[in-house]
Amino acid sequence: MKVALVNIGRIVSGDFRHPDRAGDGILTDGGKIVAIGSADDFDLSSCDVVIDADGTTAIPGLIDSHVHITFGDYTPRQKTVGYLESYVHGGVTTAISASEVHVPGRPRDPEGVMALAVAARRCFDTYRPGGMRVHAGALILEPGLTRENLVEVKRLGVWLVKAGFGAFATPYGYAELIGWAHELGMTSLVHTGGSSIPGSSGIWAEHLLHLRPKVSFHVNGGPVAMPEEGFARLVDESDIALQVCTAGNLRTTLLTANLLRDAGQFERLLIATDTPTGSGIMPLGMLYTISHIASLTEIPPEWAIAAATGNNAAVYGLNSGILDVGRDADIVLVDACAGGSKNDAISALRNGDVPAVGAVVTDGIPRFVGRSRNTPATTRHVRVASSKVVQQFTAEHG
Ligand SMILES: [Zn+2]
Structure with a gap:
């Protein structure tokens, strides 16, 4: 399956030494990340699913x-x-x-x-x-x-x-x-x-x-x-x-x-x-500990995210945990929760808020798009922009 995430507001890599990746798009194919950069360079017509991130933040799973x-x-x-x-x-x-x-x-x-x-x-x-x-x-x-x-x-x-x-x-x-x-x-x-x-x-x-x-x-x-x-x-x-x-x-x-x-x-x-x-x-335990470290110490939120992603991947020898070409396509879109005082996921974490999860892709397959069953809603509107797959990606929630 080929999946594109476009219109990403910010890409946080999971590597605390280089926490930001330039670009607004991530392209995955066959369970791996094959490109990160400007979504204008992607051939979206060849993708099975295109997810519009609507300005939310991408982090590694x-x-x-x-x-x-x-x-x-x-x-x-x-x-x-x-x-x-x-x-x-x-x-x-x-x-x-x-x-x-x-x-x-x-x-x-x-x-x-x-x-x-x-x-x-x-x-x-x-x-x-x-x-x-x-x-x-x-x-x-x-x-x-x-x-x-x-x-x-x-x-x-x-x-x-x-x-x-x-x-x-x-x-x-x-x-x-x-x-x-x-x-x-x-x-x-x-x-x-x-x-x-x-x-x-x-x-x-x-x-x-x-x-x-x-x-x-x-x-x-x-x-x-x-x-x-x-x-x-x-x-x-x-x-x-x-x-x-x-x-x-x-x-x-x-x-x-x-x-x-x-x-x-x-x-x-x-x-x-x-x-x-x-x-x-x-x-939401992982998100809570990330927010505790990001809000109660001087450690940057991007580093706290890395401790939950790239650091674990390095110690255990996993190919996930970092957003980079060739890595496993395990990607999460996060955002400030709707109704909060902050405008993006990183600011929300620094404020001690748990972020909202707007989409999860694992092994290059969208598992849900739009709203997590367990977090509050995102501020922005993450959605499936196009899909050739006969499946409803929206998670059921009350
Ligand atoms: Zn134990």
Whole structure:
């Protein structure tokens, strides 16, 4: 499918070092971005769908790097179906599993956790709820797993390993497994902060500095934060990516963002939600944390957007998260909400408002155009200007 977005007011790239892209149009073909620039240069007659952005702002689809995936579009924790599709209406186009720890009766033996990760990975190979790309299958590290076990699951497509819920006496017990995972090119994720599951111990900065994972999961606390002195230590004494989550401690989210900005290492800040959890299902969680950072710190809104898009893509090695030629065609149109005091999405974020989502394209396919089911309406009028596809792209909403 060939899709053009025209009449874009501003293109925010998702790369905090180069946050603005010149132009008013984005052309996609076969799931990839093939051109960004002046829409006058596009051959619109060859497009299957042309979306008139009406001056709204284009950003990359948001990447939530901490989602409690199970199987299907269902969360047992909140007994709810359709939450991933609902997140697409919050501008989220990619969900990365925080391990399938919420599967009822989940196994805890080596063979069981391997089978669970492989099954989850395979179940989302082609299944895209509401258009969402789901990277599922994070191996839950448990005692007894061998290097050969990691080689085997890697061969079967699993590339994420998760430490924090295993039956180790102390967090230091994960060190050997994480070392093997890194040797095999896998991405390691370590729970940080107080325990979220009764009986599991807290994981603090001294543990992380010993384990050296790729990502500190919810460094701000999931939901309870580690001791204060640990934040500066992690920033200064490691290169671990520091993920901040909506369902955590807001004060330490802002602390982490400021520390990384001041250290000149903003690329290490990752925004995620850590949902569904006891905190609920949060379709607008990514947008809330972006607006919190953009309004309660001096960090530019475009950088906060990058922490939710390009930064996540770089750490996880994804081809989405940046608006550029050759990248995945995961694109979101955002705007100031109708009736607010600001005139565009970036000003609204700086004001602390959640932006309105006006259209979501994932894998080069428009998933809805006009109005999100979950945000207020846009100020401007995003619409389908022309379409050769027999489909109603307008989302149903009350
Ligand atoms: Zn979590």
